[in-house]
Amino acid sequence: MNRSTRLFILRRKRRRWARSQSSGWQVTARVGGVALALTLLLLIGMATTAAAMVGGVYYYFARDLPDPSTIVAKQESFETVKIYDRTGKHLLYESIDPRPFRGDRTYVTLDQISPYLINATVALEDRSFWTNPGVNPRGIARAFLQNLQGGSVQGGSSITQQLAKKNFFTLEEQYARSYTRKIKEVILAIDLTRRYDKKQILEWYLNNNFYGNFSYGIESAAKIYFGKSAADLNLAEAAMLAALPQFPGLNPIQAPDDA
Numbered sequence: 291m292n293r294s295t296r297l298f299i300l301r302r303k304r305r306r307w308a309r310s311q312s313s314g315w316q317v318t319a320r321v322g323g324v325a326l327a328l329t330l331l332l333l334i335g336m337a338t339t340a341a342a343m344v345g346g347v348y349y350y351f352a353r354d355l356p357d358p359s360t361i362v363a364k365q366e367s368f369e370t371v372k373i374y375d376r377t378g379k380h381l382l383y384e385s386i387d388p389r390p391f392r393g394d395r396t397y398v399t400l401d402q403i404s405p406y407l408i409n410a411t412v413a414l415e416d417r418s419f420w421t422n423p424g425v426n427p428r429g430i431a432r433a434f435l436q437n438l439q440g441g442s443v444q445g446g447s448s449i450t451q452q453l454a455k456k457n458f459f460t461l462e463e464q465y466a467r468s469y470t471r472k473i474k475e476v477i478l479a480i481d482l483t484r485r486y487d488k489k490q491i492l493e494w495y496l497n498n499n500f501y502g503n504f505s506y507g508i509e510s511a512a513k514i515y516f517g518k519s520a521a522d523l524n525l526a527e528a529a530m531l532a533a534l535p536q537f538p539g540l541n542p543i544q545a546p547d548d549a
Contacts, residue, residue, distance in 0.1 A: 355474055358481045361457050365397065365494060396509040400493040403508055403520045406528035411496065414532050416449040419492070424450040424483035425476050447475065452535075453495045454478035501531060502538030515542050 400408070412419050418426050426448040447455070454475050455464055463471055482491060501511035508531065512520040516527055523531065530549055534541055542549040 355478060356458050358454075358458075358478055358485060361453075361482070361494065364457050365497070394504055394510040394514065395506045396513075397497050397507060398509040398520055400489050400496075403493075403496060404523035404528055406525045407496070407508060407520065407523050407532060408492065410528045410532035412449070412492075415452070415535075419449050420488055422448060422483075424448060424479035424481075430476075447472075448479060449495050450479040450482055450491055451475045453491060453498065454482060456498050457494075499535040500538055501534040502541035503543050 416422070416426055416429075418428070429448065455471075458478055459471060459474075497507040497509075499508065499511075500506055501508070501515075503514060505511040505514045508520045511531055511534065512518055512523055512527075515531070516523070530542070539545060540548045
């Protein structure tokens with residue numbers, strides 16, 4: 291066999307090998323493409339199913355919830371009755387209802403509250419308040435893990451959730467440890483955050499808190515415990531008052547040493 295014949299046979303073998311390799315890669319590519327398409331379809335189906343489930347859960351719990359905008363009207367009836375002289379400057383009498391969950395109430399705007407108190411409250415109650423969507427995901431996750439370990443419904447509520455609980459649930463519902471109420475709190479808190487400015491939400495929160503000793507709202511607490519307006523609270527006074535919504539019995543009158 292001469293040299294030209296051998297070269298011809300070698301070239302033909304190389305072409306056959308190249309064609310076989312090309313067809314193999316094409317088959318592999320087609321199989322890989324089908325697998326990728328099926329995987330994407332599966333992921334899309336799972337996402338659609340999950341979205342439908344979330345939508346169903348949301349509808350189930352949100353269908354009977356009150357309109358969050360009614361919180362505005364609730365603030366109008368917050369204050370106690372005050373009687374002034376004919377000049378309107380001198381307070382002659384103020385009615386303080388001694389019954390539980392009533393008492394001394396005076397509404398103030400956020401710019402009438404000490405920045406120390408504002409910062410202390412956010413630091414203690416909800417560090418991510420200014421940026422979160424109404425709920426604290428880390429707090430909820432931490433509380434959920436504690437619930438799994440201890441078998442009881444723990445806290446984890448954001449400032450907005452606490453505001454929703456106090457304004458939209460009965461006293462029995464507020465004190466009941468219930469996952470259903472927690473879910474409703476979350477829905478209402480997210481809705482409140484969509485509708486209202488964070489400063490407005492914090493203002494409502496600070497005016498609705500119970501600070502012990504028949505004082506509701508930070509203005510009443512500042513006057514009862516320190517004889518001054520909420521705007522004039524110093525750092526130490528603000529730090530002490532910020533803890534009272536969670537521990538109202540540790541106030542300066544009932545527990546001066548602990549306070």
